[in-house]
Amino acid sequence: MAESLAAAAEMMAAFGMANLNVAPSLRSRHTEGKVIDMAISWSGVLIIEDNNKKTLTIRSFPKDGMNKELHEVGKIFGVIKYRGGISDKPHWSSDGR
Template identity: 55%
Template sequence: MSAQLNPTPAREPSGRAWVARFPTSASVADCAQPFRDNLGAFLAALGAAGASVNIAATLRPRQRAYLMHWCWSIVKQKTDPRSIAPLDGVPIAWAHVDAQGNFDPIASVAAAEDMVEAYGMQGLNVAPALQSNHISGTAVDMAISWNGSLTINRRDGTPVQIASLPRSGMNPDLKTVGASYGVIKFVGGASDMPHWSADGH
């Protein structure tokens, strides 16, 4: 007698409802070591110097990265929804079907467009990465600002006065200070202005 096969689990069609699932963390505590302590020390130095910091993202679940990557790819790169490999723990159906059970490309793309909009990725020119420092817990997206000049200590305690512009995380002098803590500004420049990580990627 042959063994009974496990039934294929039902898959939920793609769409806006998926966007609220697998949320990205904004907590430093969710970062991996030693980046967690390095980032904490840099944030403490920024706070002591009077800078304002707003953290938008730290750890991004790989499930969220998968959803973001593929909905963007369907919309922007015309990826065939039927060709996307599944990910364990994400029972999403990228390929929608009509009442007769036939593939419905229009509904599939429309659902992906809804997801891209809900994720706020309409203006994104590059697909969200399936593997990144956010997924490994070694990155942070944060907005940094201050008024006037900023006097901030490097990791070794040496004070650095920053009077140059801009008064943001894009400031080259602040990038040097951040590097002393092991928190490296994104090497890609203005294409991802809030991004800092363990290796600059």
């Protein structure tokens, strides 16, 4: 048992899983292919072109994936920010779960 725990701790360290804030799961929106975790940040002004070639500009803070304007832009592309708030910052999905 001690060897298994040591191996698990080694795996957590190797994959950067020590500070996830959410327990890993064998069955999840990730395994269904309906979620992506992505670290988003920018400096200055963020300019994005939507599906209709309309230019969208985000000047507000924070300049990362927690930006409320970015959440609205994500919806245009069918990607919804995790509705659980800061407990899983990089988590975006097809339905907010």
